[in-house]
Structures are given as C-alpha cells and as structure tokens.
Amino acid sequence: MVNAPAQDMENSVTRSGSAAPAAAAAEPGMSQAAVEISHLHKTYGTLTAVDDVSFTVAEGEIFGILGPNGAGKTTTVECAIGLRTPDSGTVRLMGFDPRTQAAEVHEIVGVQLQSGALPDQLKVREILDMYQSFYRQPADVGELADVLGLTDKMGSFYKTLSGGQRQRLSVALALVGNPKVAVLDEMTTGLDPQARRDAWDLIRGMRDRGVTVVLVTHFMEEAERLCDRVALIDAGRVVALDTPARLAARARGSKVVRFVPSDHFDDSLLTGLPEVTNVRHDGQHVEVDGSGDLVNAVILTLAAAGVTAHDVELVASNLEDAFVKLTGRHSDPEGATS
Amino acid sequence: MTALATRGGPGGSSSRGLVSHLRLPSRRWRIAFGKIVHNDVRLAYRRPGALIAGFGIPVLLMVIFGELPAFHEIVAGFGGFDIYDAYVPTLAMFALAMIALLGLPMPLASYRELGVLRRLSTTPVPRSWLLASQGVVQLGVAVVALVILFTVSITAFGTPAPVSIGGMLLSLALCVAGLFPIGLLVAAVAKTANAASIIGRIAFFPMIFFAGLWLPRALMPHWLLDISNFTPLGAADGALQTSMLTGFPATQPLLVMAGYALVFGFLARRFFRWE
Numbered sequence A: 001m002v003n004a005p006a007q008d009m010e011n012s013v014t015r016s017g018s019a020a021p022a023a024a025a026a027e028p029g030m031s032q033a034a035v036e037i038s039h040l041h042k043t044y045g046t047l048t049a050v051d052d053v054s055f056t057v058a059e060g061e062i063f064g065i066l067g068p069n070g071a072g073k074t075t076t077v078e079c080a081i082g083l084r085t086p087d088s089g090t091v092r093l094m095g096f097d098p099r100t101q102a103a104e105v106h107e108i109v110g111v112q113l114q115s116g117a118l119p120d121q122l123k124v125r126e127i128l129d130m131y132q133s134f135y136r137q138p139a140d141v142g143e144l145a146d147v148l149g150l151t152d153k154m155g156s157f158y159k160t161l162s163g164g165q166r167q168r169l170s171v172a173l174a175l176v177g178n179p180k181v182a183v184l185d186e187m188t189t190g191l192d193p194q195a196r197r198d199a200w201d202l203i204r205g206m207r208d209r210g211v212t213v214v215l216v217t218h219f220m221e222e223a224e225r226l227c228d229r230v231a232l233i234d235a236g237r238v239v240a241l242d243t244p245a246r247l248a249a250r251a252r253g254s255k256v257v258r259f260v261p262s263d264h265f266d267d268s269l270l271t272g273l274p275e276v277t278n279v280r281h282d283g284q285h286v287e288v289d290g291s292g293d294l295v296n297a298v299i300l301t302l303a304a305a306g307v308t309a310h311d312v313e314l315v316a317s318n319l320e321d322a323f324v325k326l327t328g329r330h331s332d333p334e335g336a337t338s
Numbered sequence B: 001m002t003a004l005a006t007r008g009g010p011g012g013s014s015s016r017g018l019v020s021h022l023r024l025p026s027r028r029w030r031i032a033f034g035k036i037v038h039n040d041v042r043l044a045y046r047r048p049g050a051l052i053a054g055f056g057i058p059v060l061l062m063v064i065f066g067e068l069p070a071f072h073e074i075v076a077g078f079g080g081f082d083i084y085d086a087y088v089p090t091l092a093m094f095a096l097a098m099i100a101l102l103g104l105p106m107p108l109a110s111y112r113e114l115g116v117l118r119r120l121s122t123t124p125v126p127r128s129w130l131l132a133s134q135g136v137v138q139l140g141v142a143v144v145a146l147v148i149l150f151t152v153s154i155t156a157f158g159t160p161a162p163v164s165i166g167g168m169l170l171s172l173a174l175c176v177a178g179l180f181p182i183g184l185l186v187a188a189v190a191k192t193a194n195a196a197s198i199i200g201r202i203a204f205f206p207m208i209f210f211a212g213l214w215l216p217r218a219l220m221p222h223w224l225l226d227i228s229n230f231t232p233l234g235a236a237d238g239a240l241q242t243s244m245l246t247g248f249p250a251t252q253p254l255l256v257m258a259g260y261a262l263v264f265g266f267l268a269r270r271f272f273r274w275e
Helices: A006-025 A073-080 A102-108 A124-132 A141-147 A163-175 A195-207 A220-226 A242-251 A293-302 A320-328 B020-021 B027-046 B050-067 B083-103 B105-114 B115-119 B129-154 B165-189 B194-211 B221-230 B232-245 B251-271
Strands: A001-003 A033-046 A047-058 A064-067 A088-093 A111-112 A181-185 A210-219 A229-234 A237-242 A255-261 A277-281 A285-292 A308-315
Touching: A001 A277, A006 B115, A006 B232, A033 A073, A047 A073, A047 A088, A047 A210, A047 A237, A064 A195, A073 A088, A073 A181, A073 A210, A102 A111, A111 A163, A124 A141, A124 A163, A124 B027, A141 A277, A141 B115, A163 A181, A163 A195, A163 A277, A181 B105, A195 A210, A195 A220, A210 A220, A210 B027, A220 A242, A229 A320, A237 A242, A237 A320, A237 B129, A242 A320, A255 A293, A293 A308, A320 B083, B027 B050, B027 B105, B027 B129, B050 B083, B050 B129, B083 B105, B083 B129, B083 B165, B083 B194, B083 B232, B105 B129, B105 B165, B105 B194, B115 B129, B129 B165, B165 B194, B165 B232, B165 B251, B194 B232, B232 B251
Parallel strands: A064 A210, A064 A229, A111 A181, A181 A210
Antiparallel strands: A001 A308, A033 A047, A033 A088, A229 A237, A255 A285, A255 A308, A277 A285
C-alpha cells in the first residue's frame, strides 16, 4: 500500500483513461498491432520457461512485461524478436514473422538487451557510426546523441562511460535504426534514481515520436508510471493483462480517503453515504473506507456541512499489491537485481 | 513520424517488404562491412598485445638473429645455408601462429563475452560478419608481417631469394588455412578473451617447437622430425623451407596442412558458440 497524494492518483486515472482506446485497438483481429504473440511455448529441457503466452501490443503503446525473476519475461521477448525459436506459437512484429522474415524484423525492431556491453577501446561515435550503417533508414547520429545526452561523450572511449551513459548508449543503439518497435529489457536496472527518471522521460519521448515500446521490467513503479498496459507474467504464464490502474484496483476493491477535518463532525454524516463503508479516527486524521467516487462524495458532503477536509490523501492499492496478490511474491522493491 | 531525421535509405522511404530489401544495392552492405572492419582495426592497435606477439616479436627476433654472427655460420646438414636462413621460415611460422592463435580468437571471444555477437543478431547485419571481419583484419596483419619478414631478411641479412615463389605462396596460404580454423576453435572453446589468450598461448608453444624455434628441424632426430612433419607448423615450416632453398615442396606437407584446414574448419564450425 502506498499513500498516493490525490493529485497523483488523478494523473493515473487520466492515464488509464487515455490507455483505454489503445487497449481496444489491441483486440485480436485488428490490423494495427505492432506485436502479436499467440500461444507461445518454450521449454529448456524439463524447465517450462514460457507456457502459452499470448498478448497483443497496439502501435504507439508503451507495453510492460512485468514479473518476478525467472518468470519467463526475457525468454518471451527473445522469442518475439527472433533471438530464440519458440517450441510452438506464433509471433508477428508489424505483421512480419521473425523466423522467416528476420531481415525485415531486424530493420524495424530496435532491441536493448539485458547486460550487453561493448569494447572498452571504441569511442561512442565509432560505435554509433558502425551500428547506424547497418540500417536502411537510420536515425541521425548527432541528433540521437543529443536527445540521449551523449553529445559531450561522442569522442570518449566506452571504458570511460558511467553506468548511466553506457545504458543511454545502449538505448541509442536500439534506436539508431529508427525502429517502429523498441524492445527494452530491464533498461533501468542498476541506474541511480535520477538516471532512471531520465530514462522514463526518454521512453515517453520515444512513444511521442510514434515508436511502440515493449518494456520488460520487474520494477513496479516503472511499470505503473510508464506503461499503458501491463502483462503480468508468472511461471511462464500471463496471469493478468490490463492497465496498471485497473490491475491495482483489481487487487483491492476498496479505497481509503484520509484527511484532517477543519472541525468536528458526526460520523453518520459520512456513513450514510452509499460510497462509504466505514469511518475511523486516527489521532487528528479521519480515514474513510469505501468505493466509487469516494473522494468527491466525502469532500462535498463535508463542505455542505461547513467542514473542510485538509491534507486529503487517497490511499490506493497499487501495482505492487496486484503483483503480490497474483503471484504470491513480493517484487524487488529496488529493481536492483535481475 | 519521427523527430529523428532519417537519411534517405537506398531503398526509398516508402519501400517495405522483402523484395525491395533484396533489391537494395550491395553498396550499403559493403559500407556496413567496411565499418565493422574499421572498428576491428582500431581495436587491434588499441589492444596491441596480439599485434606485438604476432608482429613485433618475430620481426625483432629476426633482426637480433640477423645481427648475431653465430647465426651466419654454415652448419653441416643445412644444405649449404646458414642457421639464420633456416630460422626465417620458423619466424614466419611464429608470426602466423601468434596471429591465428591470439590475434584471431581474442577479439571474437571478447565479442561473445561482452554480448556484441548477441547484440548484432538483433540488427540487419548477420553476426557471422564479425568473424569474417576479424579474418580479414588478421589476414591483413599476417600479410604485412610476412612481407616485412621476408623483405628484411632477404635484403638486409643475405637470405637467398626463394627458389619457388609459387611454392612459398602456396605453403603460406595453406598454413593460414590450417591455422585460422585452429584459432576459431580456440575462440569456440574459450568463454572469455582472457581464456582465449591462455588457451592460444598453451597451444602455441608445442606447435612452434615443431616448427624448430628451439631446435631447428634440420637438427631434429628422425623420430622427432617424423612427428614434426605431421604438425601444422612443422609441415608448413618444411614446405616453406623447401620452397625457399630447393624448389616446389613435396605433396605430403601440403596435404597435411590441407587436412588441418578441413578438420579444424569442421570442428570450429561445429563448436563455435554465438552466446
């Protein structure tokens, strides 16, 4: 549970609202799917890594693949981009099959792999120039470096780059081909909080330029803040697929409004409302349990009685709660390991 | 669609689909391969360990040996040539073996260790191009090393010009064809660049022993020479010596080298791991 300020909650409501059309467009049968995965299976010996995974990512969406370590996230993505051959199931990227149309898929999909390094003795510009030459319609290296804040580092050896700079270079290599779909695997793992926030801005910027983003993460806050929709994968299966807000809501049916009243009021004022199920006093704070449009119902009713509610917080369940409820496990709160 | 400016690709902006892809002029791929080679050349001189071993040491040894009067004495059993002349093919073997066993596998193992091979397989460029590029770069190093070795020894230290230039070139080509797959096999079994360097060095010493670095082949007892003749560097040294001193080499050493090329080519192909 997180005490989310009411203002932030409003943001997340707005976001889930805007994501709804994307979710609708992602229904099977629609033509504008960037990624279509159906009935994917992959086993390594006796270990079933991916067990009947299906999902569709709409064009222009930021789609999160979330799950505990070893859930099959990376294997799913590797099958999706043609790095691994699934045992069964089909994958389409912008309509192309990565197994039989690899050349096309590699032109339009930019991939940032987990833990990929580059030779210490090459300079940033030399690396970017080389990877740029691989693509039919590459991005401008100078502009890309600018967007990613690497302009000052163009003449620096890879060896001298910080972790965040290496990560940004890796993202630059995923974008240098001007991809239609960017697949980012644990992109912010190991970054400090500021670099992580920069990376989030970058991902939003990519989406704004029309790139579909598939984001693999086990970092809840990241999925919650960035993703239009999230597939929660556990033990090789998709256990839930929805907007982060709706997944969170599913984890916990009720909401809690917490505030400091300007004056005493009779509890029955609120308990009589259809939205309210319970009223508690916690020192000077009052906590009201309920559902529906709880915040407005409480504030308006109090205002009508001449009482102002100060420091209003909506204590909402979040994706972490959904994660725990659906997988029976806690996520790694730091997002620090992989 | 995007704020990032696109360079007009040779296929045109509207083209999508496999057919237009196949129709692309090969110039684009030549540029891409050239960029890979260019970066491999940069890496070769910025990580000069293998270059020093494969290039610097044999040339330095050649100059030192050339300045030693003892190496210019005519010894019985050398067919009228001095010890120095007998060492020139051995030093050529030294250079080729170091280039093949260190220069070739270390960068490839490093690419795999860093995940560059994996990264490349998500791009339109086949990852096998990194092998091809490294082959081109190391072949270039080998050619330059051999040209310097033979030119300096012939012009500065009185080594006779080769009797059979064709035999010499064929011997050297077969030697490279036999050694490079061994280097690829080193890259195949080594998990890291460090491991490749250790395995390469361990393989180097017995191989160069049979090419006569410590005991010239002319002075080897018969049983040792018989073994040497069936090692890649021993066979190559024999064929090269014959080409330089008497004429076109015998069939056996050439077949031995071709055999190594085939067997290790197969093994390298069989065991090379991309990840």
